[in-house]
Amino acid sequence: MTTLILTLGLVATFAEVLGGSIIIFTRRWPQKFQDYMLAISAGFIIALVLTRLIPESINSIGESSAVLIMLGYATLHLFEHIFAPHFHFGEETHTEHIVSKPASISIFFGLFVHALFDGMAISIGFKFNYVIGLLLFIGIFLHKFPEGMTVASILFASGKGTKTSFLLASLVGFATFIGTLIGLLIPEISSKIIGFLFAFISGIGLYVGTTDLIPEINNSKTKYASLVVFLGMLLFYMTADFIHKLIH
Numbered sequence: 001m002t003t004l005i006l007t008l009g010l011v012a013t014f015a016e017v018l019g020g021s022i023i024i025f026t027r028r029w030p031q032k033f034q035d036y037m038l039a040i041s042a043g044f045i046i047a048l049v050l051t052r053l054i055p056e057s058i059n060s061i062g063e064s065s066a067v068l069i070m071l072g073y074a075t076l077h078l079f080e081h082i083f084a085p086h087f088h089f090g091e092e093t094h095t096e097h098i099v100s101k102p103a104s105i106s107i108f109f110g111l112f113v114h115a116l117f118d119g120m121a122i123s124i125g126f127k128f129n130y131v132i133g134l135l136l137f138i139g140i141f142l143h144k145f146p147e148g149m150t151v152a153s154i155l156f157a158s159g160k161g162t163k164t165s166f167l168l169a170s171l172v173g174f175a176t177f178i179g180t181l182i183g184l185l186i187p188e189i190s191s192k193i194i195g196f197l198f199a200f201i202s203g204i205g206l207y208v209g210t211t212d213l214i215p216e217i218n219n220s221k222t223k224y225a226s227l228v229v230f231l232g233m234l235l236f237y238m239t240a241d242f243i244h245k246l247i248h
């Protein structure tokens with residue numbers, strides 16, 4: 001199981017590095033690909049959080065899960081929008097906001113923390129329940145390409161060259177793997193603690209789906225991007241159903 005979790009953490013890491021590399025080395029922006037990936041992953045993550053993660057955390061630790069879900073939501077908001085002066089998913093064109101060095105460092109830090117939580121969600125998901133771990137991995141994997149692209153564009157917008165951009169984008173990607181490791185190393189003292197962490201991760205997922213991804217889709221000019229969100233929800237149901245049939 002540990003090997004599987006580490007492998008999936010690495011796969012998510014490489015998806016992010018790959019997304020960043022596309023932008024850094026081709027200097028082209030596949031707008032439609034980005035928007036459809038954002039929409040698919042938003043639908044998938046929102047369906048996963050609302051129909052599986054939240055009910056499961058209430059089942060496991062009761063009503064106190066609500067506070068932890070909010071805490072997870074608030075934590076990611078804190079790192080992405082309070083410490084960092086300007087951040088959103090997608091291509092960064094607002095260079096006026098991020099030219100200063102401290103600004104680009106804090107945005108980088110915000111994304112680093114975001115990726116850490118992505119990675120932790122994979123291993124905590126697996127510790128909670130095997131099927132949910134797999135579903136969480138898929139939701140995370142799907143938004144890793146556009147996330148890597150986002151990182152690369154922020155680095156370019158802050159005036160970094162090709163080499164530095166690649167190094168820093170890879171570092172953010174690698175934070176995913178570090179997060180997976182941290183999640184694995186958390187001792188399973190009691191199922192209650194895993195339940196608490198799981199509720200917290202649900203709040204993180206809620207933030208990624210509804211606040212990181214949806215606004216970007218709503219601002220996109222790509223045809224049908226908003227409709228693809230529903231496809232993401234459908235994909236979630238089909239995947240969950242498929243995994244259940246596979247193991248039963």
Ligand SMILES: [Zn+2]
Nearest residue numbers: 088092093094
């Ligand atoms: Zn911007």
Ligand SMILES: [Zn+2]
Nearest residue numbers: 114115118147
């Ligand atoms: Zn992410």
